[in-house]
Amino acid sequence: MASPKELSAFLKDVEKRAYKRALYHVRNNESALDIVQDSMMRLAESYGDRPANELPMLFQRILSNATLDWFRRQKVQNAHFASFGNFESDTDEGDFDILESLSTAETAVAFENPETQSMRVETLQMIEAELVQLPDRQREAFLLRYWEDMDVAETAVAMGCSQGSVKTHCSRAIHRLLKTLSAKGIRL
């Protein structure tokens, strides 16, 4: 059983990423905070008796469900909620060449130069803007796999789908992000 100290340390470690992840989905600051708070309370109330090493997976699953619940409530409140329909939509990747959008190692080092601070901020904002435009399932798969640093199997468990679906969602998400960023002249 996780002690209050272990639970506190875990939540402190994940709370910022959880908030941003929720924010990318719901695009509303208050709602994102509510979702994170709700997820924390659900974890403490329902799964506080679980070992500390099980908390990360449980929390990610709870956060996903809380986000989905938020979309469901929004759908009930607004029958014409268009974004929710994106959950199962997909886009074609075309013949986009990934390698062209990736910079070399030297370029990546140059990217870290303090003189390019404004460029970094601009790039971050562009990626965030494109991320929120992704279909929800693709965004969720991308965030769990790379943002939360889960492996494919863990992501599949958290999303309640197959590993193949996770790979497909991630692949399409990265293709779309790189393609859009490349069109704007941004290379990573």
Place this chain on the structure above:
Amino acid sequence: MKKSKAHHRQDHLNPVLDAAGERLAQILLRSVDTLDPNTLQRLRAAREQAVEQHRMALVHVAQTGMSMAGHGSVGRVDSEDPRVPVWQRLSSVGMLIALLLGLWLIDTIQNENSLQDAAEVDRVLLIDDLPPAAYLDPGFKYFLKLSYPTKSR
């Protein structure tokens, strides 16, 4: 067939895509460090509330466990609590037996007294003088006839 090949290809995330995904995530993670103080404060409050909830749940579980243990010991007192000495249990049985004996003795004495009272009444009646009016009673006359047939004849 062509479609299934394309689907199969999508199921395998190649290393280049993986690297691109990680690089995108690295850039995105920088946004975590730029959260405003108000948001951080609210996240901290939410975390503390959840931890407090967890702490209360632990206390509740502990109290429930202690309560159940207490109920268990109370249940044993009535039947087989080893802390009650043998002499105390034997004295309880002895007192019960004494009570039953006392009740039996009282009942026996009361029966004896009522028999003695009835015998005393009979004795007084038998030794007392017979009143003359008794000879006018048909029942008594019939009694004398049966008891002393020769005299009455």
